[in-house]
Amino acid sequence: MRRYLIGGRTFEEDSMEFQALLPGAYEQKLRPHCRCKEPPLPMYIARLDGQYLVKRMPLSGRGHDPACASYEPPYELSGLGPLIGNAIQIDANGRTALKLDFAMTKKGPRVAASQPTEAVVPAIRNETKKLSLRAMLHYLWEIGELTEWCSSWAGKRGWGRVRSSLLSAASQMTVRGEPLSDMLFVPEVFHQEDKEGIVARRTAALAGARSSGTGPRKLMITVAEVKEFTAAREGQRILLRHLPFPLMIGDGALKRLSARYETELELWRSSEEFHLILIATFGISQGGVASVDELALMVVNEHWLPFESIDELRLLEKLSVLKRKSVKGLRFNLAREQPIVAVTLPEQRPAPIAMFVVPAGAREDYERALAEMIEARPEMTPWVWRVAEGEMPRLP
Known part of the structure; x- marks a missing residue:
């Protein structure tokens, strides 16, 4: 059971007194501190779907005790590692300043649908200095804790919860000194009884x-x-979904999108249970038409967990029925030819597990990079599935 220090007093996480304290502490911007270690680690209070939750500060999870529910595996195991301190800069208060590799302004009389992001050869670019549009989506998913899963959450994560998590994550971020939440639009779940309110909020947000x-x-x-x-x-x-008007995109841009995200589109079309998530920069003309400028795609399963292949999906399905928490690793700016941790099991004892899925056809440089990644994190136990060698190994 986690214990928090707030207002000079210590409370257990599930105590009625602490839960009653959270709304007022949220309004006063008081910061709880987790007592899993000494000195206690700062947290923050978020309001999601009318509930008040204590959440870890951005990218602070690896500082918590491994036995703490707020513990998070080292970000060096995913594509997030190269971005920290460059594209993603976090101050002492937990506010995150982002450097973007895509434009937030457009010259000319109208917004023209241009191209999916990352269409150029990534090898000639400095991938650590700025966030691509796909990396921005991955970072929102990561900080919104939408990469985490345990079986007790089944049936409790719909688009409403996803939206709240994304907006909560964005509230901690800035771009060129401006709040990211002022630039981000996430469609609200439509409810007929609140139709006028939804339209008014959408108009103001856009x-x-x-x-x-x-x-x-x-x-x-x-x-x-x-x-x-x-x-x-x-x-x-x-x-x-949940939006009454389309985003317009040119035929040429759609062809480039289909080529760049062929795998994501193929996976999405293979099952009605999967969701295709779009992140796009867009503008609205004087005539009221919304047009895409740049965009990226990500496919997620029925629990809104991202996956890159059917093999990763099979692993997520195996883990989804377990009571222990799993955390999906994301690629951010990294190319597919580079290894990342597919899933981590942070609550495993005596040591957290780092799970890797090596695709069929992986080359020697992939295996060499994987070996270096495993060697660099001796505090974690590796689990490796080399798809070309046969069926999935037994789970830890």
């Missing part, structure tokens, strides 16, 4: 993306679930 007709146009970022792609008179429409 005001920053509307064209003024003069000067460079500001863009916004949206994270949403793709419903389908349909043909338009010119170009294509991307229909998003």
Whole structure:
């Protein structure tokens, strides 16, 4: 049971007194401290779906005791490692300043659908200095704790919870000194009884993306679930769930998107249970038409956990029925030819488990990089599934 220090007093996590204290502490911006270690580690209070939750500070999980529920594996095992201190800079208060590798303004009279991100050869770019659009999506998923799962959460994570987690994560981040939450639009779950309220909130949230007709146009970022792609008179429409209007994209950009994200689209189309998540920069013309500038895609399973292949999906399915927590690793800016931890089991004893899925056809440089990654984290027990060698090894 976790214990927190707040206002000079120590409380157990599930005590009625502590739960009653959280709404007032949230309004007063009081910071709880986790007592899993001495000195206690700072946390923050988030409000999600009307509930008040104590959450770890961004990227502070590895500082908690391994026995603490707030413990998180080292970020060096995923694509997040190279970005820390460069594209992602965290101050003493837990506020995160982000450097973006994509534009948030657009010159010209209208927003034109240009191209999916990361279409150029990544080897000629400095991937550690700025966040690509895909890396931004992965970072929101990571900080929103949407990479974590245990069996007791089954049936409790829908789009409403995903949206709240993303907005809570964004509230801790800034871009060029401006709150990311002012630039991020995540569609709200539609409820007929609150139709007018939803329309009013959506209109206010999208005001920053509307064209003024003069000067460079500001863009916004949206994270949403793709419903389908349909043909338009010119170009294509991307229909998003919980949104009554499409995002427009040109035919050429859609072809490049299909080539760049062929694997994600193939996986999404293979099962009705999967969700296709889009992140895009977009603007709204004076006529009210929303058009994509840049975009990236990610496929997730029914629990909203990202996966890159059917092999990773099989591993997630095996782990989804366990009571212990698992954490999905993400690629961020890294290319597919580079290894990352697929899943970690932070609560495993006597040591956390780092699980790797080596794809069929992995080359010698992949295996060499994997060996170096495992050697660098001796405090974690490796579990390796080399797909080319046969069936999945027994789980720890």
